[in-house]
Each structure stands twice: as structure tokens, then as C-alpha cells.
Amino acid sequence: MIDTTRGRALATEAVAFALASGAEQAEALVAASDHALTRFAGNRIHQNMSSEDTEISVRAVIGTKIGVASTNRVDPQGLEDCCGAAAEAARLAPEDPSFPGLPAPRDGEHADRVSASTLEFDAARRAEAVSAMVAASTETGAIAAGGVARDHSVLAIANSLGTDVAMTRTTVRATVLSTGAAGGTGWASFSGRDASGLDAAALGTMAADTARRSADPLELDAGAYTVVLAPEAVADIAQFIAWYGCSIKSVEEGRSFMNGKLGQRVTSPLITLVDDALRASATGLTFDYEGQPKTRVALIDAGIAASPVTDSYWAARTGRPNTGHALPAPNSQGPLPLDVAIEAGDAKASALIASVKRGIYVTRFHYVNIEDPTRVTLTGMTRNGTFLIENGELTRPVKDLRFTQPALEALDTTLGVSAYRQLVGEDGGAFVPYLLLERFTFTGRTA
């Protein structure tokens, strides 16, 4: 796979080609990836893959007309053809008077986020990790399924105003679902930069233990319950709020909960929701897809709707600062927060559970979707470890439940936030704690 030096050279070369093709301004993104994933099910590896690719995307600007083209043919002819296509698309596009031009370069520190152990995490090592994750399930007569993914990627961005940034990243994600002989299921996952941080055996044990405890679930009636949400479940809620409500574009178009609410309380003061690619443990990019440095943005600050994220286009259009959250062009979504986090509290997760007289513990949700963007009303199912809490203890497994709940209203009832946080998911992911919510509405259950 190409390195950042080669990525930068390709991006610079593409900008020159685009200018030679008639563009007045040009921007090039070079994205190279080496992705590998070992999947297992039924206690065996059933899919195992590796792929490598280098793609270049060029944005050509003529006046305020914009064209974009991309290709994975990165030889000189492929680059020239791609740049010509971008310039031609710009020539044919109508003017967009609101386009402010490409952004000028801005200073930022963009250190690589690379782990040597992850680079060495080959198919044989991934198989060893799978073997360790499966072991606890096979010992108990359970069946394990999951995956171990390893990514190595380079992104380089250049534009004709002098932007020239690049970054290499590695990420690892491991998941395990254990299904016990009695039908209970359990889940554990790991996301991070460094494969040496993966304790595969511990994940397998956690999933198998939860599966054992999940057998013979109780059928609870629908209704409002006090809940303790584990980080996987919190991640879904945090990302839906951030993605649907915290982009300046959705605010300007009247589709965000922030409309008319900036500066007002929208959740409990215990909740601070941020986008922060700069934190030490983050795995995401420290610049956006225009090469602008990302900044930490408090989206909800101690319960107050604080600020949406922006990019160069929307910053110019609204007079707000550019927070560095552009997506690759062409971008119909507007800027998005991709490195979401909820600030830690001071409670132990066990203490949050211990404080509940009667409630429900949720390990994770499944297939969450949004029903009303202005209230961030979400629906989804619980999955792989849902328990009744009685007098501070997890007493019985619960048959999976469907929730239908305005997310901000749920967070407005936050009673506790754990000090522990977990990185959940891929790319930037979500770095989130356990939450204790006084009121969370379940509207049905599975058969």
C-alpha cells in the first residue's frame, strides 16, 4: 500500500492535472486502504478476506461551478482522465453563487495514528484471536460468532491554495456474540488503534457468561422504565443525536432539534456531548475532507444546546467559524460530527446499577432508526443481554424489547454517568460511558 509521501505526491499531481485541464481551483483526495477481516460463526472461521485499493477524488472549480470525479486507476493516464472529467463536469454545471471557493490551508498537527502491532495483525494472528474468543463458548456448549477486523489507511489531501496534509491510521475491531445452548445470547466488543490492546479471551468469556445468564428470559410489559444503558447502547443514541441534529446544514434547513434551542437546555446538565477527534485515544482523522484541522466542538454542553459543526461552505454562508467537519465532495449531507463522545461522569457502572430499585439493563440496541428528526425520536430493539434490575442487582434476563423514545427527553432524565468510557464502532466511532436514565419508554417486545 502507498505511504503518506506517495499519497501527497499523487494528490499534488492530480491538482496540477486539474488546473491544466482548465480548473481555476482544484482539490484532490487520495485514499488508500488495506482492509482485512476474519469472520466466524458456528465456532469456525467462515469468511476471511483482505482487499487493497487506492482511490483518488478530484474537485474542480471554474468560477462558482463545481465538478467532481473519482477513480481507482492512479497511473498518469487514469489521473489525467479523472481530472479532465472533473473539469468537464464543472464546465457543464450551473453557477452556485453561494460557493465561497476552496478553503485556504490552516495550521494543524496531524500525527499518524499507527500501531505496529496492528500492522502485523495478519490472517494467522487474527485466527489466533478468533480461537481465543471462541474458546469460552465451546467450553460451555455455546456457539460463537463475530469478527476481527484490521484496517490500515492513508488519506492525503491537497488543493491549489496550498493545502497539503496526510495521515496514516490503523484500527482494530473485534466482536463476539455467544449463543448458549438454552438460547440466551451475550455480546462483547473492542475497538481501538492498537491490536495489542485486544484481550480476545476476555471478550469471549464476557460474551459466553452473558449468554449463560440470558437464558429463560422474562416477558416484561411495555412501559416507561428506569434504565442503565451500557456504552454500546449509549453510542447509538449519541450518534443519532449528533448526526441528525448537530450539523449546521440541518439547523439552517429547520430539520434539527437545535432550531430555536441554541443556548437552551435540551438534556440533563449531566450530559455533555462533544465531537472531538483530537483526544489522545481517538482513532479518527484530525483534519476533515477539505484538509481543514478539526476542532473540538461541544454540541450539547452541560445540557445546553451549544453549537453545530460546520465546514468551509456553511461557515462562509452562516458567518460561523469553520470547525473542520467537511465530508468528501460532493456532499449532500453537509458537515457531520464523526468523532462523537459523551464526557465522563464520576460514577462506577456497578454503582449506577446498584442505585436502581427496579429497572432494565441494556447491553446494546439493534437496528435503531429515526422516526422524527426534530425531536430525535428513535426506535429500535434491545439485543444480546437485557436484564431486569431489582434492588440494585441484575436478577433476570428480559425478552428483547422495542423502544420508541425521543432521545433528548430520555437524556433529560439522566441520573448518573460513569467514569468509564468505551470506544464503540468503526471509523471515529463513539467514546461513551454508561448512563443511568430515570425514564425510557419501551413500546413492545419480540415474540
Place this chain on the structure above:
Amino acid sequence: MRSFTQECLDAAVAAGATYADVRVTDSRTQALSVRNGVVEGVSSGSSFGFGVRVVADGAWGFAASSEVTSDSAARVAKQAVAIARASATVGARPIVLSPLEPHTGRWSGPCVIDPFSVSTEDKLALLFDADEAMRAQSGIGLATGSMSFLQERKTFASSEGAFIEQDWVESSTGIACYAIGDGDVVTRSYPNSHGGACFQGGWETIVALDLAGNAPRIAGQAVELLGAPLCPADTTTLILDGSQLALQVHESVGHPTELDRVLGDEAAFAGTSWVAPGDLDTLRYGSPVVNITADATVSGSLGSFGYDDEGVPARREDIVREGILAGFLSSRESAAAIGRESSGAMRADGWARTPLVRMTTVSLEPGDAGTLADLIADTDSGVYMETNESWSIDDRRLNFQFGCEIGWEIKNGTRGRMLRNPVYTGITPEFWGACDAVCSRSEWRVWGLDNCGKGEPMQVAHVAHGAAPARFRNVRIGVGR
């Protein structure tokens, strides 16, 4: 291309593969979007590469690269074999593939007017006309339109002797408008939500939709919806339009009858299924009026092809016959696991991904209830819902909840007042078991879906569903009110 694919296969076999196949795909795309009278994006793309899938030491391996050269053919094939050997170290059991006569052939999808030959100006003009027509309606705060095109050429070869070349074109378009009020926003789309309608075909499929002609209707409905009452909480009779039924079939019949899910291969990510292999020919999936087929031969459907990505010829099979489970979507390996032949449903999202069991054109077959107007006239009381807005279903595909863009009360056989944010929920076999009428073939059409996600790394499949409006009794609506 034959020499390149043979190099891959030879290298894989030389490295120890007992089975190998290779796919080379070359794709080209174009996308255009407008928003409130301004172009939001005009882009094009291309992607070229190959993937080699092997069995070695009784386990699967797959490797792929965008470097389509002799050197990389050998390197990637060897890498696939090395990956397979690593797979074999954890719980390997012999891989059995259902028998298949290797095919040599060529297939092309339908296309009258090559969309890549149509000028960008003409495409944008069509979107701008519709955009202007939507914004002419007072109260519309936001109007959007988009169009996209795909051309793909694919070559498949296997160590069993198959060599197949296929090419096709896809076209899609849609418009949407938003009426935005005090703390509320409603959407209306045409011809469908989530990007619109998708076809295998050319520019002729776009023109036939008459975007601008339909724009005033949906804009008027959006503004009226903003002031309409919320859909009440109730348990009542529900009639769904074809586009919403397409997604209902997709989520509650298509996915749960994918045999890899049934066998547990997707357990950790997308989930499993409430259906078991032993349920075949005995499980009551729905009422006797429910007939569901999987057909990869429907002309113009996004779910059609000549051969799947294992070289199995396209075919039509029953999935549910008169309410009874009659078949699965399957691959050669999953079909062999239950003693059957592949249904020809292995499909990969491009050259860099290994194929998975995917839907083709999975359809609710037409019934005999006449037109939608006939069905409403035959309904004393209930709600009619149209156009999907949101969807969610549990990991065994049992408990689902769908939101639609628009609903109408039905009283005494007539369509009454409009209802905002209509939502319904149910349990798959109970819901299909409560289906008592499906409209006739005159109302039946195929709805393309180009956003079906499955697998890790995530793959997006282009599938389709035929449906006509249908009626369901005793459905819970207005959830969460």
C-alpha cells in the same frame, strides 16, 4: 480478460486451492443532485479491480486488489490461499458446494438509451423543472432532487471451468420536498423515498417517471400534512401501498429467508432468523393469500442478472406458497448444508468483497382484490399508509416498526382525512397471517432498492420487490403516542 482470470485460477490451484473463482469488475457511475434551485453535486466515478475466492485446507479465503496485472494475479491468488489456510485453523469442517454444471455465457441487462450519452444539462434540466414545481407550492421550505447511473461489466471464472461475462446499466431518480413548521417537519417524496426509484435500464426509465408532473401533487400533500392530525394510537385495519409493502417484504420475508442468516452465518452483525431449515414446507408464514417469489429473471428489475456470483444461472423460486414457507435464498454452500441446490442468490458488492446470500426480486405476488380504490371501498374502517419513512426490525426479523410519510383514515369504504407521522408495528408471522387481500396485477409493480446493507465489511446490494397494495387486519398503529 480470459487470460487474466486463468492466471488467477492457475496461481490459486498451484498454491493449493481445491476450488477457486475470480471476479473482475469494471464500474462507472454518475450522480447529480439539486437542492432549492442550486446544484449540490455533479460527480462521476470509476472502479476497477478483481477478487479471488478459494477453498484451501477445507476453508475459505478471499483477497482482492485494484492492481489488475499478471504480477498481482499471482500475488493475490497466493494471498487468498494463505488466508484460507489461516481460516482452517479454527473449527474447519469440509466445505461442500451444491453441484453445478460450469457455464460459459454472456448476459446483458436492458437499456434503450445509454444514460451516459445524455448530456449533464438535460439531466439537470429535468431535476430543476421538478425542483421549481415543488417550490412553487407555498409552504415548501426545502426541495431536493437526485439522479444516479451505474454501468457495470463483470467477468466470472472458476476452477470448475465456468467463464461468464455480464454487463448492465442502472438508473435511479427521485424528488422530495419538506414542509417545515414550528418544531415539525414533514416530507413527501416521488416516486419513492430514500433516493427514489431504481431500475435496470437507461434514460428511458427516468423520463417515464414525469418528475415535474408529479411535483405539485407531493408538494401540496406535504403542506397539507403539516397541519394534519397525528396518526392516532389504535389497533385497526391497515392498507399499505406497493412501495411500503416492498420494504415490508424486504425486511420481514427477504432477510429472514436468506439461508446464511438461517444457518447463523450473520448472527453477530445483521442477526439470525425466526425461520429454521426444518420449517421448509411446513411453517405457516402468512395467510393463504400470501405468495412470495424470488425471481432474478424479471426484466428491468434491480434484482436481475444472468448468473449469480458463483456462476449459478438466474432462476425463479417460490419462497412462500399460499402462506407456507416453500424455499430459501441460498448459495452453493448453504444450499448443500440442507441438501438442496443453490437458488442462485450469491451476490457481491463490487470486486473487493466476497459474495453473500442476497435478495434478487423478492415479490408479493398479485392477488385478486382489484384496484387500490376497490380495496379501500371494501374496507369499513382503518388507515391507508403510503411511502416509507423509517424502518426497524429485531435481530430475528420478528418485531418490526415502520413509519410512513403519509396516511389517510378509511371510513365506510372511502379515504378520509390525512394523517401525519403514521407508524405501525407487528410480529412477522402474525402480520402476514392477518393479510386478507392483495390487489390485482394491474396494481403490481417492481420497486428497486439500492441500499440493502448486509455483511462485514458492509456490502450494499441492489435488490427489488414486486408488490401491489394489500390489506392487513388488527394492526397496531400510532406507536408511542
